[in-house]
Amino acid sequence: MLHRIARILSLAVCLGVIAPAEAALKVLATTPDWAALATELGGDHVNVYSATNAFQDVHRVEAKPSLVARARSADLVVATGAELEVGWLPVLVQESGNAHIQPASPGYFEAAAQLRLLDVPSSVDRSMGDVHPQGNPHVQLDPHNIASIAQALTARLSVLDPAGAAYYQARGADFQARWQQAIGRWEARAAPLKGLSVVVIHKDQVYLCHWLGLREVAAIEPKPGVPPSAGYLAELVTKLSAAPPRVILRNAYNDTKAVEWLAGKINVPVVALPFSVGGTPEAKDLFGLFDDTINRLLGTTR
């Protein structure tokens, strides 16, 4: 008899333990990087969905029905901000019928808002191409940015799910410790890369270059978001032939055509970088993203 009751009580306890897991915070991340970060920090207390994959250009994403459905049930939207997702995220938020994720709500988080951005234009005009008034939004390739964003995201998770605050703080502290250690490792390994001259496609490696001290000598896009004309490419060949860069950087989502053409003309290797979690088989999570980025960059210097 007592044995039975004990079993029932233990069952109830089990249910009690299971219940919060069922009520996991639903996180809609706009990129695989924020999805990976939310998973690192939230563990099994969060249920994370990434709106995009590493092969998509986050400027150009469809406000697909599946994403509207995810926005409807989300407790937290983790976006890049700085108008990177301006062409599609507002539609998801507006169509969601979900007050919790409206901008300025605790359920709406922008990574870029936690940082001071690079490339903040002193004036903006669309003749300058796809410029972002608040600064360059491609912030994920500097691990120090990730650390700051992780701090703020941990705080936000604790606000949204106060019962799990201790859990998030513990995970956050653990992540920060591992992350700072990894940064030390990456920076030591990447020391030979300092001063490496690179050509980029879009201005989306700015934070990587800034972090590792790479020297960006040219961009294949004449202006952000503007594809190069034949004339511009010819000019670039002339300019770069005179002083060839060590390497051309390409992101997983970029088209290979213009890059390979230019690489052939000036006889410089192209390095395909993951750019986002999932962009290469090795970039399985945020640690893998930086490990692989540095491995691939170091590969060119050997």
Add this chain to the structure above:
Amino acid sequence: MKLTTWIAIAMLLASGLPAEIARADDLATLRSELNGLKFEYQSRIAALEARIAQLESQSAIASAASPPPPLPPPASPPASAGGTGTAFNPAMSVILAGSYAHLSEDPASYRIAGFVPSGADTGPGPRSFNLGESELTLAANVDPYFYANLTASVAADNTISAEEAYFRTTALTNGFTVKGGRFFAGVGYLNDVHAHAWDFVDQPLAYQAFLGGQLAEDGVQLKWLAPTDTFIELGVETGNGDRFPGTHRTGNGPNGGAVFAHVGDDVGDSVSWRAGASWLDRRAENRGYLDENAVGQTVVNAFSGTSRTWIVDATLKWAPHGNPTLHLLKLQAEYLRRTEDGTLVYDTAETNSGGDFRTVQSGWYVQGVYGFMPRWRTGLRYDYLDSGSTRIGLVADGQLPTAAFPILAAASPRRVTWMLDWSPSEFSRLRAQYAWDDARATVRDRQLILQYLYSIGAHGAHKY
């Protein structure tokens, strides 16, 4: 033994759960109030922590090899240049559109054979250079509860109209959204797509014949999204129904309404789709249209009764890994079927004789747009209409000959349209379109239209 088990469970349920629920309610209210407060200071703490972390990591780096130039601390929130009054200005955007049309037939003679004319928005528009609709949109959150949007349309004839002027809720949860004012009805796929986002210069023939091109509603709309990973949206709306196929009514209360349902999902990374069904119900009172009598004089006939339209729509989009930069494919089809039931009065000015009237008509289009290289797209559309079955009481009982209603003579208008467009950026598009238009049934209209679309101001976000 079994009994004790059940009693134990019942006790657990009876004692524990209701208390839990009651407490949960109180807790929820308290918690949401607390959360508001917490959010404020936690974000400040977070900012401070971030700064500390940054400083720590910088000092850690300083001791390690080759420190990068230190990043400054987090920025204070941008914009809001205090006191100038501009911080709260709504987002503003302007769309400019214009075209050059070369038409083999006089557009004044345009009609869709077998269908009651639906208003001004039918046909390819005038010949030669045309200033299209210039749209000005102002939109912003009103307060924490509502969002408002005004789209004013300036037509080539210097008239300004409120294309859309609506409010929408932002504070509802559980998937509910309420919209009110003037807005494009939620029926079909293309109906609530703004003209500058169309894949062709003009609307499908079925939209021109059944919805007067694009149906706006002055009323209210309620939408609900299901809490599922598959997109399931249900909507209902009602309003004054004074646009074709309805008419203005003098009485109180709404004129009909619409219900619609949409479902959608992804298939892998590369394919997404949406499908829907809509039902539009309207009443028309003396909805007049021009026709010719047996001796070629213009007469006004008028329909009164119910007009009910079914719409089924399906859209599929493909892009490798969901990245449309290089290649994209968009397939789209809609089927519309309308039943009108009531009375038809012949020659309201003179003969003014009426009889019963019933017609069942249908139409569809199917189109594909293919992005074959960055910035370039081409598309093909096929339109088909069936004037269906029409019973005109005045003809059936021998009062008037069939020839008294030339517009209602059986016909199956069709059209083939090809387009090519080039978008130098997200904000500009140049398009060429060629159509073989057999809407008149008597003669084929060959239409070449060149169009430009420019967008300035706030970056708009486009619906699926």
